[in-house]
Amino acid sequence: xxxxxxxxxxxxxxxxxxxxxxxxxxxxxxxxxxxxxxxxxxxxxxxxxxxxxxxxxxxxxxxxxxxxxxxxxxxxxxxxxxxxxxxxxxxxxxxxxxxxxxxxxxxxxxxxxxxxxxxxxxxxxxxxxxxxxxxxxxxxxxxxxxxxxxxxxxxxxxxxxx
Numbered sequence: 001x002x003x004x005x006x007x008x009x010x011x012x013x014x015x016x017x018x019x020x021x022x023x024x025x026x027x028x029x030x031x032x033x034x035x036x037x038x039x040x041x042x043x044x045x046x047x048x049x050x051x052x053x054x055x056x057x058x059x060x061x062x063x064x065x066x067x068x069x070x071x072x073x074x075x076x077x078x079x080x081x082x083x084x085x086x087x088x089x090x091x092x093x094x095x096x097x098x099x100x101x102x103x104x105x106x107x108x109x110x111x112x113x114x115x116x117x118x119x120x121x122x123x124x125x126x127x128x129x130x131x132x133x134x135x136x137x138x139x140x141x142x143x144x145x146x147x148x149x150x151x152x153x154x155x156x157x158x159x160x161x162x
Contacts, residue, residue, distance in 0.1 A: 015102030018046035018070030018085070026099025029066040034092055043087040045070050046103050047122030049095055056093050058122030066095030067103075068122070 015021055029036065031054065039057040043049060045068050050060025058068075068087070071094060078084075087093050105115075109126040116125045 017102050017104050019102050021100040021102045024100050027097050029095035029097050036093055038087050038089055038091050038093050040089050042089050043068055043093055045085040048117035049122055059120050064117045066097045069096045
C-alpha cells in the first residue's frame, strides 16, 4: 500500500503487516493511559520497538519491548496522500507483547526458524540464529506459522516456548 488503489487482485491478501493474524489472546505493553509516546523519529507499524522512559522507538538495545500493531495509530497528514505506516513523533502509541500478527521479514522464512529484530530499525529477520550481516536482538521468538507469499509471515512475539 502506497497510494490510491490502481488495480485489484483476484484474491484478497492473506494479511496486512501489523494486523492481527488470528483471534487468539493478545496483550499490550502496560504503560498507563497516554504514558507511552513515540520518539523524535516516529514509530513504524509492523516492526519491533523499544521503550526508554515512556518513549517508544524502532531502535534500541537488548530485547524489544513489543511489536507495533496496525490499530489506527498512524496518520495521513500529507494532502492527498494514500496511506502511512508511520506514527508521528510525540503521538500516543500501543505496543503488543503477545498475540499473532502479520509482518514482513527481510530474510527468507521457514517454519521453525526464530524471529529477530534489528536493533537499528526494528525490522524483522528470520533464521536459526541471528544473521551476521546485522545487529539483531537475542533471543529470537519462535515462528509458529508462516505464509511464504512475498515473505509475509504470521508470528506471535510473546510465544517463546523454549
